[in-house]
Amino acid sequence: MRNTHGDFNYDLACIIPPMKASSLLEHIGLLKKGEKWVDVNPLTFETKIPNVFVIGDAAQSYLPKSGYAAYSEGKLVAKIINARIKGKKVEEEYMQMVCYAMVSDREAIMVETNFRYDNINKRFIPSHREDNKRKETTAKRYEEWAKGLWRELFG
């Protein structure tokens, strides 16, 4: 394989192409030429256009570009839209990332990061917890975690 860093031999390669937000966002004016991600208010995921929100990989965010992050952001934005329709305000939101990884056909490990907003210093403070001992019970938790996610995503 050849790229700008040279030639590489491999038996199994995991290739991640350069990532950026969809060009659709350029067409609608949310992304300038050369920009990779859309700037959003980190607390609301609202863009510079009022009441227009961008979540998931396309947003420039403190959260990782993961499915669970997009899901959490989506829930937050739904609450904000619902509150605005009713003329209410959404209070400070707690954001949580949970990531499970199967390390064999029966065992898993997991990591969790919570983000709380420090209103004084205007920044997010992450706190991490991990369960890095491979266990069958963690694999069962993984399944329960995923079921909860799917229930909310697909009903």
Next chain:
Amino acid sequence: MNRRSFIKACSTIAVASMIDPSVFSGLISAQEGMFKAYKKAILLKEDGSPLTEEDLKPHTNYIFFYPYASTPCYIINLGEEVKPVEVTLRNGKKYNWQGGVGSKKSIVAYSAICAHQWSYPTKKYSFINYYPPEKPSEITKKAGIIQCCAHLALYDPKEGAKVIDGPAEFPLASVVIQEEGGKFYAIGILGVDQFDKFFDNYKRELREAYGSTAKAKELVESCKVMEVSKYVGQVIYC
């Protein structure tokens, strides 16, 4: 309070006060729409005789089903007096949680349906569990809590199961337990219950387990109480 919510609150309190006048004074003050009376159900041991205080070993997690045949609840003797507290929800609503019951006021009961994404103890697994003082969570290092291992929602059983950490928006709903002559009765649910979401999300599972949705939704008149580890195949701690 508008007319509709006033009538709803009055009818709820009226039903509760027919059960026991002491409920009236205890719940009327701040329970607008937060307490729902269900069928009064006696708590029984596995052999069918009435459950007594001595049957609840301290810091042991027991399961029973109330107010519906399929909705699991936990009853725990926390070993010390648990005082009433005011529980404040994120939306600002408040209610008075009644504290523990029994001679030491140490027995508490909550819905075992996680208020986050409704994980609940099944015959196969329980991911939401009580962690006694001598067995803290490996991940959160906390003990004396109810913790759901799916997303690490943590609740404080000494404080009306209010959320102490994690993603849950609401406390666990509390089962209002009344003691009469050494016997225990469940009389209603206080707080934000998750029953509608539970029945919506687990239609298939409940049909399989109970034969039909109607059977899963049958209101109970008595509840058998047993150790969680006897009901669940694998209690999963984390």
